[in-house]
Structures are given as structure tokens and as C-alpha cells.
Amino acid sequence: MKNDKFIYLEEELKSSYLNYAMSVIIGRALPDIRDGLKPVHRRILYAMNLLNNYYNKPYKKSARIVGDVIGKYHPHGDITVYDAIVRMAQKFSLRYTLIDGQGNFGSIDGDSAAAMRYTEIRMSKISHELLCDINKDTVNFIKNYDGSEYIPEILPSKIPNLLINGSYGIAVGVATSIPPHNLKEVLNGCLAVIKNSNIETEELLKYIPGPDFPTSAIINSNKNNIIKIYKTGKGKICVRSKVLIEKNEEKEFIIVNEIPYQINKTNLIEKIVELIKLKQIDGISNIYDESDQNGMRIVIELKKDFTSDIVLNNLYSKTQLQTNLSINMVALYKGQPKLFSLKEILVYFIEHRKEVILRKTKYSLNKNLERLHILEGIIVSINNIDYIINLIKNCSSSDEVKNKLINKNFTLNNTYNLDNFDKLKELIPKNIILTETQIKYILDLRLNKLISIEYKKILDEYIDLVDKNNEFNLLLNSNNILLENIKNELIEIKNQYQDNRLTKIIFDDIDIKKSNMIKNEDVVITLSYKGYIKYQSSSYYIAQKRGGKGKLAAKVKEEDFIYKLSVANSHDDILFFSDKGKVYIFKVYNLPRSGKNNIKGKLISNLIPISNDEKITSLFPINNDKISDKKCYIFMSTYNGIVKKTLLNTFNKIRNTGIIAINLSENDKLIDVNLTYGNNDIMLFTLNGMVLRFNENEVKPTGRNTRGVKGIKLSKNDKVVSMIVSDINKNHILTLTKKGFGKRTDKKEYSTKSRFKKGTKSIKITEKNGEVVKSIEVNDNDQVVIVTNSGSLVRINVKEISLIGRNTKGILLIKCKNENVVDLERIL
Structure with missing residues (x-):
């Protein structure tokens, strides 16, 4: 209660909070x-x-x-x-x-x-x-x-400090973020505004191209973006560290010499180390801070075989080596916060200087008038010194002297015959009545002022002050003279304090795509039976002798095993074909990456929207060159021996939810997919060791949502397990069985027949070697990777595998103890 009336809490809180907010805004933050x-x-x-x-x-x-x-x-x-x-x-x-x-x-x-x-x-x-x-x-x-x-x-x-040093602050409900600028550029901008008050922001950018930070670094921004920021007063600019790349015989080093404004160097280094430990940035073996009094030097040592471009793009993306600086040019104007454009800041600074100079001029004019008033009294007294001395002698008190002097009309005479006396007579009236101020000063006058030299100085000073006052009056009454005064003042300051720009500006958009952060390398993609997928660099798989045990390629559960493998480039697209006849697309580098044996990957169902009863059967790497080829086809085969050919560019726009690749019958599944170019031979290999070779011309191209035609006649309980699109540069067929047996056979032994025939023997199947897993094309200088259901891989040089006929069971390529072979791939 106050004054017998209730005060509403809501109103009191509102009023008090607004008072507090304005106090913070005006008194502290902005x-x-x-x-x-x-x-x-x-x-x-x-x-x-x-x-x-x-x-x-x-x-x-x-x-x-x-x-x-x-x-x-x-x-x-x-x-x-x-x-x-x-x-x-x-x-x-x-x-x-x-x-x-x-x-x-x-x-x-x-x-x-x-x-x-x-x-x-x-x-x-x-x-x-x-x-x-x-x-x-x-x-x-x-x-x-x-x-x-x-x-x-x-x-x-006298300097536009708001721009040259910038300002940062947070108040209640309002914040400011004004970057620093180069003094010479800002003063040139002021001069441009004085010269042309209608200047546009685009023109101002010729003088002030952008911020200039004390920590230097590099601004990467589209010119239109900077124009927009300076027009509206807010926006973001990209600031990037300045780096150099040094090399020795084995490694590359990224040298950081400048970092973005307001970034803590120690925190930056600690963040990089943390990301290395978390394996979010790969390719860095060590980092050193060699900064000293001569400047900054952060040395980032790269691992062997890693390129600086990829690592640097990752650093830009994930650390403050590159940052987006927010700009919000808010300042106080007449006690109120307001968002300003670049031109407005310059205009208001010039207006401030106008006011300051006018007030200074008026102050100096008044001071000069006061001094002229005193000098006029001194001049009159010296010209009438005899009268004043006699008056002082004959008066009994100082008050009597003052009263007689204040009522006396005085005239001037050239007592000392000075040259500038004639000019003085033009400035001082003929009849002069002294004021009390002048009389007081006269009575306190020292005798040495009566000397001719001193008197001449007084006259010169008087004339000089009159001339200055004339200049002051001209300035006070002429806006052009006032602006010229400000212009000369700014030029003088520029000449005294100007320096070179520290921050380099590159008028270019910086869009670090993920592709720019991924090393362009050959990789091995593995898919487990339970649907876990990942990729690894092919360099992890060291070539081994025939019969080697192999390295562990993926961590999988006991009941899981690796059953699909594909070799691709890290920047390729992967087409995932499912047993349901659908196709999905995904970037290789968006798959989970693994080291030698550190992760099992991610469920593919978390990456692409396959249904619960749907399984990926083919991983098919493609690139843009292949997509644009109008003579390039997708050739598909199914378990039941159905084949289909469709133009590859039909698959250039695949929805996130996937599209139909082939229309399957009820009990059929899609097992393999490959590229053809209109006149390739197709080879279909079956579980029981049969093979049929025919030319793709026997299969007419059809659209996506079609069934296809019969490719091979299958005996009871036999299924198609592998399809090869024949490559004229490959001379041999390598066939691998479930229990690790395999053999090379000259491709000439596989004669070409018509489509929909039973085919011939490709390998002799026994209980010892097991059913066929896969057949691929190879040359002597190729290497292959064999995958088992326990997650082991072995890399073998093809020339170590015996070259034998078709109707043989092969030799042992990989020892299988409590495990079976599930896939075979050629390393490109």
C-alpha cells in the first residue's frame, strides 16, 4: 500500500524492470x-x-x-x-x-x-x-x-572511434557487435561522405571494403553480403585463419600464423587435440605451439599419406580456425539504442564534429572578444597615459579614479609613431568610453607595458585577434567552410596515424561441403549379414601369402558376419539394391568410417529407409561421369535367373525413400547389379557351379518398373549367385567356394551361348570345397579380398592362385576354421 492506495505488483515490476534495463543500456553496455x-x-x-x-x-x-x-x-x-x-x-x-x-x-x-x-x-x-x-x-x-x-x-x-575500434556488449534485450576497421579507410569513407552526401553503400565499399582486425586473419565473404551488412547494420561474415603449408620429404605441416578475432589460441589448440582424441578429425599426428614475441606459429603435423587440403577443411569446419562473426551495429543515439548502417555511423560522426567545431569556435570567439576588450583598454590607456597618471596623482581614492575614468571619452593618437596604427584606427572607434573591466585592468597595468616594443606587441596581438574573429565568424555562418575545416582535420589525422590493412579480404563465398573435408581415396565398404555397414581405407589391407589367416575387418556380434564387400572411391555415390528390387542412393563418405578394427559400423536401416523384411544385396558404386553417359546401362540378375537392362540415367533422381529398380515375382530376389555399355558379355554363375555366357544384345532395355526376361535355365534347387559383365581387359575368372577353395580359369574356356540356356560347368562342387560363393574377373597383377562370416579379411595377389581348367574343384585360398567364406572382391 502507498498513499492509502494499492500498487499492482505487475505494474511495479514492469516499471522497475524498464528502469533497470535502460540504466544498463545507457550507463554500462552500449x-x-x-x-x-x-x-x-x-x-x-x-x-x-x-x-x-x-x-x-x-x-x-x-x-x-x-x-x-x-x-x-x-x-x-x-x-x-x-x-x-x-x-x-x-x-x-x-x-x-x-x-x-x-x-x-x-x-x-x-x-x-x-x-x-x-x-x-x-x-x-x-x-x-x-x-x-x-x-x-x-x-x-x-x-x-x-x-x-x-x-x-x-x-x-576527432576520430570515428566506434568504427576503428569497434564495440561489443550485451545489455537487457539488446546487444551490440561492431567489428574494428582500418583508420585510413574509415577516414577516407568520411571524406567521401563529406564530398557526396548522397553516396551509396556500394560506393562506400571502395573506401571501406570491410572490417580490419588486430589479429589480422582473412575475411571470406561474398561482396553482396558485405553490402547487405553495411546497409542494414547486421549480418555475419566468415573469418578464417591465415595458414601456410610446409613440406618435407615425408610429411606436410599446416602452419597457422593468424587466427580470427577474439579467439583464444590455447582454447583453439585444446579443441583440436580433443577432436583428434575423439577421432572426429583424422590425419594429424601432432600439434605444437611455437609462438613467440615475433608472432604466432601453430604447427600442425600431418600423418604420412594425408593431404593438407582435407585436414584443413575439417579444421575449418569443426574448430575456430574459421568462425562466422556476427555483426550487429547497435549504438546509443540521443540516449536510445538504435541499429545503424555504415553510412549512418559516418554521417552522425561528421555531425558530431560539426557541433564540436561550432562550439569550439564560439568559445574561441568569445575568448578573443574578451581579450580584445582588455587590449582595447590597454591601447587607450597607453595613448592617454599622461592624463591617467595626472588623474591618479590628483585623486584621493581608487574609487574616485574609476568614477572619473568611466565618464571620460578617449581618443587615440600615435604616441610611438607605429606603422600599423592606421589599421588600428579603423578597428577602434574614435571616441571610447572605458568599462569597469578595462579600468580595473588599466590600474593594475605594469609599467613595462609602456615600452614601445611592448606596445607594438599589443597592437599586433589586437589586429591578429580581429583577423581570427573574422575567420571564426565566416566559419560560423558557412556550412561549406565548416565541412572544409572537418575535411582538413581528418586529412591531418590520417597522415599522422594511418597504417596498412592487417586483415585480407577475399570476396568469395566459403561453403565447406562435406566432400571437401573427405580424403579422396579408395575404400573398402563392408556390409554384415545383420545390416551393419562401414567403410575403411583400402590401405589397411596388406597383401598376404595364399592361405594366410587375414586381418579382422569389422567387429561383429557372434551371430553376425560380413557378407557383402565393395571397393569404391570415398567421393562416389553408392547405389544400394535390395532383394525387394528397390534402389537407394547414399554418399560413401556419409557412411561410418572405421580404422583397422575399431568400430562395427551402423545399421544400414538407420541410413536408408529399408523395411524390416528387406535386405541389401548389392552395393554398386557410381560417379557423375557414369550417370551422364547415355549409353551406360544397369544390368540386373535375380536368384531365379531373371535378367534386366535399364539405362543408368533413369536412376539419376532417386528419392530418399528409394525407387523400384526391377519388378520381381513373388518368390524371387535381386542378387546382383552391374554396368554395361550396349555390347558386353554377361556371365551368370550358379550355386551348383554352372555358368552361362551370353551377349547383352539379347536383352532389350526396359524401364524401371518392369520384370525383365529369363537369363539362364536353372536345375532344381539351383540359384544364381554371381553375375559378371565381361571386361576385355580381364583374362581370367576367379571362382571361390564356401569352404575357402578357389581357382583361376582362362575366360576363353567360357564360350558364348544364347540367353536362357542351361550353361556349362564353372567349377567342380564337392563336400570338401562347398557351394559357389562368388565369381569375379581378374588379371595376374590384381589383388583380391576374401571375406569370411567371422569378420576376417585376407588380401591375396591373384598371381599366387593357380590357373586351372573349368571342371576342377580349385585349391585352398583361405583357411576356414569354424567359419565360411561369404564374399570376394577385386581391389582396384
Whole structure:
């Protein structure tokens, strides 16, 4: 209750919160558009200025400045003020530091500054430009928090500090993020606005192409994006580290010399190490920080056989070696937060300078008029010195002298015969009545002013002041002269403080696709019977002697086993053909990657939308060149001996849910798929060791949703297990059985027949060697990989396998103890 009336809690909370919010926005978090400073920074510089803590004077303890600031102007914690001082002195935080620090002020590694009692500071040279003419009534002064002192509401600021040093802050419901810029470029932008007030943002970009960070680095952005940011005041730009690639005979090294603005170097390195441990970034063997006083140098050592492009793209994508910097150019204007465009910031800075210069001019004009008034009295008194001396002699009191002088009309005469007296007579009236101020000054006049030399100096000063006042009046009454004055001022500052741009700008979109982060390499894709899929580099499989035990290719459960294997490039697409006759598409590099034996992969049902009773039977790698070939066909075969040919480009647009590849009968399944080019021989191999070879011309191309035609006559209980599209560059057929037996046979022994025949023997089937698993084409210099249902692989040189006839059982290629062979693939 208040004044016998109830106060609604909702209204009170709303009012109090709004007051608090505006207090934070205006008093702490946001910079003013005119001087680009938050209140704490403004108060620090003003306190240093009052203490004559200038750039060319001795340093003072930071604690001394902090004490003055919190005692007189800033009623907050000393840590808050000291943190602001530290940042103003850090060369990696401000593009142009406002404080010259001596001692430990922290580092880009995130090291804290030394305590304020140890460090010393003074104003930097450029910070004087922020305070220049502050004692000439250029800005308003307001009372401090307890009313005992006066502080500037704003600084005169001869430099556009909001842009050159930027500003970052979070208030209640509003935030600002203004990047730093190059001083020379910003001043050139100001000059361009003065020259053409209707200049467009596109034109301004010729002068201010983008931010310029104290940590250098590289900006990668589309030019239209930067135009949009500077037009609207908000957006994002991509900032990327500057790197070099060094090589020796065995390895490559990525050398990082510059990192994005406001990124902690130590945290960056720790993040890279963490990603290496988590195996989210591969190819890095070590990382060193060789940074010293000469500059930054982070050395990333790559593993042998890894290229820098792939590793670097992964680093850009997953670490802060590349970051998207948010820009939100919010500042205070007339005490209210507002989002500004680049041009608006420049315009308001110029308007601020106009006001400052006009106020300074009026102040100087008034000071000159006061001095002229005194000089006029001195001149009159010297020209009438005899009368004044006699008057002083004959009066009994100073009041009597004043009363007689104030009522006297005086004239001038050339007492000392000076050359500039005629000009003086034009400036001073013939009849002069002295004021009380002039009389007081005359009575206090020292006798040495009566000397002719001193009198000449007085006359010269008077004439000079009159000339200056004429110039001041012209400036006050002419906007063109005022703008010319600002222009000359900006040129002078530019000549004094300009430096070269640190941040390189590349006007290009950066879109790191996943493909750019994946090494272009040959890989082996394995699919388990239970549906677990992964890929590994083919380099993991070292060639072994015939009969070797083999390396473990995948971790699988006891009841699971590897049953499909395909060799592809990591950037290929994989067409997954299911036993239901559907086809799905997936990028190889989007499959789970494994090391030698570290993961079992992922369920393929989690990657492509196959049904519960659907099983993938073929992995078919393709690339864009094959898709675009109008004479390239997909050739399919089924368990029941049905074959079908369809143009490959029919499959160029496959939905995420898959599409029909072949229309199957009720008891049939799709078992194999391959590419043909219109005149290839097709070879169908069966479970019981039969083979039929015919030309694909016997099969007419049909659309996707068709059944196909009969390819081979099958005996009872026999099924097609493998299909080969004959390659003229391959001379032999390698057939492998369930119990690890295999053989090479010259392809000439397989004669060409018509489609839908029973075929001939391809291998002799016995209880010892088991049924046929797969047949493939090979040459002497090829290598093959054999997969067992326990997850073991063995890589064998083909020339180590005997070349024998068709109707033989083969020789032992892999020892199978409590396991069976499930797949065979040629390594490309």
C-alpha cells in the first residue's frame, strides 16, 4: 500500500524492470555513436586526462587511475574498471589501443593480466584525439553519481572511434557487435561522405571494403553480403585463419600464423587435440605451439599419406580456425539504442564534429572578444597615459579614479609613431568610453607595458585577434567552410596515424561441403549379414601369402558376419539394391568410417529407409561421369535367373525413400547389379557351379518398373549367385567356394551361348570345397579380398592362385576354421 492506495505488483515490476534495463543500456553496455565509448571507457580516459597521464609523460600505476575512476566517476567494482583498462591496452583486442600499458596485460592465450598494483599505464597518443579541446566548451558536462564532480557527457573525439575500434556488449534485450576497421579507410569513407552526401553503400565499399582486425586473419565473404551488412547494420561474415603449408620429404605441416578475432589460441589448440582424441578429425599426428614475441606459429603435423587440403577443411569446419562473426551495429543515439548502417555511423560522426567545431569556435570567439576588450583598454590607456597618471596623482581614492575614468571619452593618437596604427584606427572607434573591466585592468597595468616594443606587441596581438574573429565568424555562418575545416582535420589525422590493412579480404563465398573435408581415396565398404555397414581405407589391407589367416575387418556380434564387400572411391555415390528390387542412393563418405578394427559400423536401416523384411544385396558404386553417359546401362540378375537392362540415367533422381529398380515375382530376389555399355558379355554363375555366357544384345532395355526376361535355365534347387559383365581387359575368372577353395580359369574356356540356356560347368562342387560363393574377373597383377562370416579379411595377389581348367574343384585360398567364406572382391 502507498498513499492509502494499492500498487499492482505487475505494474511495479514492469516499471522497475524498464528502469533497470535502460540504466544498463545507457550507463554500462552500449557505446555512444559519437565517440564510440561506453561510460566506463570514457570515464577512464577523462580521469587520466585530469591527472596529466599523457602519452609523453611518465607512466602511473594502474591502481591510481582505478582509484580515481571509482572514487569520482564510476561507482562500481575496481575489477570492472581494471578489466576495461586491460582491454584498452591489449593490442590483440583493440585495433588502435587507447592506453599504453607497461607490464603484463594478458595474452591471446587467455592469460590474465597482472594485478593493478603491478602494472602501469598512460594514454596512448591516439587517445588524445578523443579528448582534444574538451576544455573549450565543446561538450556538455553532467554531475557525477554523488553530485560532487562534473564529467563529460561525451568526448569531442576527432576520430570515428566506434568504427576503428569497434564495440561489443550485451545489455537487457539488446546487444551490440561492431567489428574494428582500418583508420585510413574509415577516414577516407568520411571524406567521401563529406564530398557526396548522397553516396551509396556500394560506393562506400571502395573506401571501406570491410572490417580490419588486430589479429589480422582473412575475411571470406561474398561482396553482396558485405553490402547487405553495411546497409542494414547486421549480418555475419566468415573469418578464417591465415595458414601456410610446409613440406618435407615425408610429411606436410599446416602452419597457422593468424587466427580470427577474439579467439583464444590455447582454447583453439585444446579443441583440436580433443577432436583428434575423439577421432572426429583424422590425419594429424601432432600439434605444437611455437609462438613467440615475433608472432604466432601453430604447427600442425600431418600423418604420412594425408593431404593438407582435407585436414584443413575439417579444421575449418569443426574448430575456430574459421568462425562466422556476427555483426550487429547497435549504438546509443540521443540516449536510445538504435541499429545503424555504415553510412549512418559516418554521417552522425561528421555531425558530431560539426557541433564540436561550432562550439569550439564560439568559445574561441568569445575568448578573443574578451581579450580584445582588455587590449582595447590597454591601447587607450597607453595613448592617454599622461592624463591617467595626472588623474591618479590628483585623486584621493581608487574609487574616485574609476568614477572619473568611466565618464571620460578617449581618443587615440600615435604616441610611438607605429606603422600599423592606421589599421588600428579603423578597428577602434574614435571616441571610447572605458568599462569597469578595462579600468580595473588599466590600474593594475605594469609599467613595462609602456615600452614601445611592448606596445607594438599589443597592437599586433589586437589586429591578429580581429583577423581570427573574422575567420571564426565566416566559419560560423558557412556550412561549406565548416565541412572544409572537418575535411582538413581528418586529412591531418590520417597522415599522422594511418597504417596498412592487417586483415585480407577475399570476396568469395566459403561453403565447406562435406566432400571437401573427405580424403579422396579408395575404400573398402563392408556390409554384415545383420545390416551393419562401414567403410575403411583400402590401405589397411596388406597383401598376404595364399592361405594366410587375414586381418579382422569389422567387429561383429557372434551371430553376425560380413557378407557383402565393395571397393569404391570415398567421393562416389553408392547405389544400394535390395532383394525387394528397390534402389537407394547414399554418399560413401556419409557412411561410418572405421580404422583397422575399431568400430562395427551402423545399421544400414538407420541410413536408408529399408523395411524390416528387406535386405541389401548389392552395393554398386557410381560417379557423375557414369550417370551422364547415355549409353551406360544397369544390368540386373535375380536368384531365379531373371535378367534386366535399364539405362543408368533413369536412376539419376532417386528419392530418399528409394525407387523400384526391377519388378520381381513373388518368390524371387535381386542378387546382383552391374554396368554395361550396349555390347558386353554377361556371365551368370550358379550355386551348383554352372555358368552361362551370353551377349547383352539379347536383352532389350526396359524401364524401371518392369520384370525383365529369363537369363539362364536353372536345375532344381539351383540359384544364381554371381553375375559378371565381361571386361576385355580381364583374362581370367576367379571362382571361390564356401569352404575357402578357389581357382583361376582362362575366360576363353567360357564360350558364348544364347540367353536362357542351361550353361556349362564353372567349377567342380564337392563336400570338401562347398557351394559357389562368388565369381569375379581378374588379371595376374590384381589383388583380391576374401571375406569370411567371422569378420576376417585376407588380401591375396591373384598371381599366387593357380590357373586351372573349368571342371576342377580349385585349391585352398583361405583357411576356414569354424567359419565360411561369404564374399570376394577385386581391389582396384
